[in-house]
Amino acid sequence: MPCFLRGKIKLLAASLAFMVLLTWLYLIVWNLESGRSLLLSPCLVDQSELGYLERDVLISRMRKVEEENQQLRAQLRQSQGMAHVQEGNYGNQQWVASADTGTEDGENTAEERVNGTDCERRPMVEKCEVIHVACVCAGHNASRDVVTLVKSILFHRRNPLHFHFITDAVAHQILSSLFASWMVPSVLVSFYDADDLKSEVSWIPNKHYSGIYGLMKLTLTKALPTDLTKVIVLDTDITFATDIAELWAVFRKFADKQVIGLVENQSDWYLGNLWKNHKPWPALGRGFNTGVILLLLERLRGIGWEQMWRLTAERELMSMLSTSLADQDIFNAFIKQNPVLVHQLPCFWNVQLSDHTRSEQCYTEVSDLKVIHWNSPKKLRVKNKHVEFFRNLYLTFLEYDGNLLRRELFGCPSQPSPESVPLQAALEELDEDDQCYDFRRERITVHRMHLYFLQYDYSPTEDGSDVTLVAQLSMDRLQMLEAICKHWEGPISLALYMSDAEAQQFLRYAQSSELLKNRRNVGYHVVYKEGQFYPVNLLRNVALRHASTAYVFLADVDFLPMYGLYSYLRKSVLQLDLAHTKKALVVPAFETLRYRLSFPKSKAELLSMLDMGTLYTFRYHVWTKGHAPTNYAKWRTATTPYKVEWEPDFEPYVVVRRDCPEYDQRFVGFGWNKVSHIMELDAQEYDLVVLPNAFMIHMPHAPSFDISKFRSSPSYRFCLSVLKEEFHQDLSRKYGAAALKYLTAERNI
Template sequence: MLPRGRPRALGAAALLLLLAVGFFLFGGDLEYGRLRGAASLDGELTRDHNRSACLPLRSLLPKCELLHVAIVCAGYNSSRDVVTLVKSMLFYRKNPLHLHLVTDEVARNILETLFHTWMVPAVRVSFYNTSKFQAGAVSWIPNTHYSGLYELLKLVLPDALPPDLARVIVLDTDVTFASDIAELWAFFAHFSDKQMIGLVENQSNWYLGNLWKNHRPWPALGRGFNTGVILLWLDRLRQAGWEQMWKVTARRLLLTLSSTSLADQDIFNAVIKEHPGLVLLLPCLWNVQLSDHHTLAERCYSEASDLKVIHWNSPKKLRVKNKDVEFFRNLHLTFLEYDGNLLRRELFGCPSQPPPQAEQRQRALAHLDEEDACFEFQQQRLTVHRVHLTFLPLDLLPSRHDVTLVAQLSVDRLQMLEALCSHWPGPMSLALYLTDAEAQQFLRFVEASKVLSARSNVAYHVVYREGPLYPVNHLRNVALAQARTSHVFLSDIDFLPAYSLYNYLRASIEQLDLSSQRKTALVVPAFESLHYRLSFPTSKAELLALLDAGSLHTFRYDVWPQGHTPTDYARWREAQAPYQVQWAADYEPYVVVPRECPRYDSRFVGFGWNKVAHIVELDAQEYEFLVLPEAFTIHMPHAPSLDISRFRSSPAYRDCLHALKDEFHQDLSRHYGAAALKYLTALQRSRSST
């Protein structure tokens, strides 16, 4: 529980409460000074005003009314912030939502995929490209705020959003809800005919101009207003000529003020200073502003139940100074790590049409037999995993003769990332299978690692965990689809490539003139070490010495020799040039292929035959396999995964895998006809030999 406020005189409170209620009943007809005494942080009534003004509002809203929310979001980090904000909204909401996301190309690619795979009922998402507005709309405004130009785009929302959209809540990405957003939406019912903007008073002294000597803020009404949470009555703003209004004000003030310091907030406040009748003053609880300078925020609340929206409006974000910051931080972290899968629930009493993908999945799930021994496999195949692409910033320019290492991992393999980065300096695309909480653990892991934090050409894509089996091929497909180079090296996270392999592969692609249209798979011979400590070979000669000494072995020579025997290691020892090998049953080499290669078959989940099926598909499409004479990669030992343990211990698990193989071969026969008979024959021979 947060500390309670000091006692206040009943008579004064009653008088001020009447003023506050009068404002909400009669809109902006009360002069601003009287309103400020009733509702601002300087008034003694602040907490009572918040309670009396907020609590009844939810009941004023028509049941199942669609609420519109606009958010400006650009870049990788901002996209992560949006997810936490949306989680907090979804947790409390009881109404359908329509999200209007103004994004750059980076954020749009991330968030389109996220919402498509999240499949939250009764949530629509529309995207608007920031590039359409930046050039002429706001790029002429000098701005020193850390948000750059993007925050200024809130000024153009009345013209950027659809003309038939009448009202919208505008939110910064660094806010967290602690209440139902419908209560905030209900304040639209209290706008007077002349009011068009709803805002909370600024909780710092910034606009008072007394923070330091020669401090010159933009003009504002009293303390001014914070624009982290805004109610915009869009059609009224359009009719009033909002665009002309804010541009004239901004151009005039920029003659004497060199730039905006707080982006859109400075211009909103300057306009409101000249036109105070535009604004409805919202209770401070709907934008509790947390930064080192917002000490007045502490006077806004007395109990945890007071909180509505928490706003981390400081570059320091969660590291701000506030006596209750630990409480606020924990509330924020709750949503940061909250399982987003739980928010896929239907709205009670508000029927909605599910997304087509969700509807198809539900129909398919309804036909499954829960008593079937392979039910888990079938269920996992139908699972749609939330996907957050490019979880961390990426700086990578495509190159014609370049290759991306593609792999997947779970949280228990994080410790292998640093070693992999030291061996492979080139671009990587990695899919991580994590819970929401593990995703934050991963983020802290990267930030604490000098090796990982120094890399800007590694793309991490989070696939959120759901279901009992590891969706290995789906993860590979996510990583593969995001590669930006002409070729990809399809590897596994527990393999360390030769130190020279990246440059060698680039040179080989160029020397062999392997265009992205040529169906060639370059085979990288695989070896393994049984020792956790290995003096990693720096050349083929050193590797052969370790192989002869028994410190290294060809990969899985003892338990799965057919997986790599066709590589012909004896020939590789002497080879000076690439040589061609033929496909054979159960062959699963690590290969370099064009980025447009066939995708992995996602029906194979857990352990077993997932890479084999992909190599079969490559062969069926007439890829030639060329073994590179100087290439190698080495498997490093680690504890067995849960899925391989189940494969080894459960006959039922292996029976289900056999069923998947049969189904795969049937599909091959339908797709490739008589040419696929050799794969079925090879499968039958393999079974008869075992």
């Protein structure tokens, strides 16, 4: 410690002691003069003997002395803090309070907490300052991981955020749809095409499992806007346990020449002693981990970062031949040559859980944790004595209801998103006293969506006749997936209505199923639960919009297609020229009441089972007119497709072109959701053509919650009739006089 500081501290300490001693002497003399003793308990003193005026004078004098003592203590703390900052290092130590900014993590010092004082300090960041975060995200799996990262940030944040995502085409589609439907206030999202950056790093051989995308953090000075001066860069396998504003505030700690903020690597990788002949890239000591990076972009551009890291990589690759840890190797080699440019962050900003780490030495209390980094290929299966705690923290955000994160930041101006403006206008038009308000509100609800929740690969057929099976389901129909995949080998597009926790249950189910995990042509699109009704037609539209083929088979998930139906439909599409005609090909529907069924392998076998009473035409007992126009009697002997006419309440399952009308989303829960769609197909002059050698069978299950509500609630049935009437009126306005037949037919029933 410098001599002048040591002397100053001694002087302040002596002054403080002198003032305390003087205070006590004054009080003792005053009490002796008044005939009282400080040794007497206040309870034993006759309070009437002490005049009010004398008591006020005493209180005033004591307050003055205490204020002087507080000033001396503050000066002493300031001097000690300055000494610590000069003497201390920024290694894996928590930073202590300094004169102007308080502690590094934004908390009061221990002394301040004990004494109950609250120093006036600058805030970590300005109240409405925008915090910029960048991530490289490519593929389906990384897109799921980044959602958990974002949830953990949103949970703690108090500032506006701007996320910058460097993505491939898959991640761009998934994340753009997710954030547009999430509609979190005070959150902006920008996307940058990774393909535009590949040429910058594709020349670098990389052994890391992240591939070329693991090198793209090197290109951020080029990829991000030139007016962006600083950014926090994160891996997708990060979980925040604190407000990211605390990390953003660390930029203020950078010295004049420092441009990169990093946490020391917590494994022995760069020490080169993990195994025999282990030769890592050069690094400063233990090296640094690049899962969390603070980048001062403005300074980096000023020193010629792009040229500097390239020269470093070219030089080291001459002997190393390839990178083992992607961008991290190049960052460390660069820092080894330019140590003055790095600002070492405290280790709790990147608690690393990879193999061979010393992360347990980074923290002693739960309150020390700031950022958890699952930087092991094993992810949640890593070996760490506190791994259960870390896993539970991660699972909390993994299954957290993302709808709860749509909270406003009070006091910060927020630019409304393009999606929220029409929603707000529509909400204002609704009458809350309307008996059917809940139904009308459901129609305009924007549900958060995560498209392609699992890996999806599809290669179109050469003849362009491919057909996608389109359906929707909730958690209680999950058991049907394996059976459908056995019956239908073609592409499938499914909308799954689930909570965040249920989506994770589905993920575990799919990954544990040998059949499902090996199917890459099934698109799973999660629509997160919100509201009190099952949005059946919204779900159908989501699945329809994201079918990858020119033709779609509009089915329900509780039906099993006949074996070979996929091939048969592809041939029918070509034979009936669906590409140039408006046709809806009807697949006749049957049902069984048996949970175990020997599924018919041909039409002849099905007819035999129909005659024996093992099978029935669909809804024959409860809703005959829903499928009666299919004309099952004619179908029994038909060998060629035949046309049928629309009739009221007809709701067959059909094959159509993907550009067909969408389902009407005013119909939620149970009732009229398919009927209205077939009616609009007829209004658009689609021919309904029954296929003679196709069939599907409905499998038994417990009734849905929505059909139970329909049966038990007069209000539900009343509102459904109101919505039907409004649909008829809208159809008439849309298609003119030709649509009057629907209203007439409805009233004649």
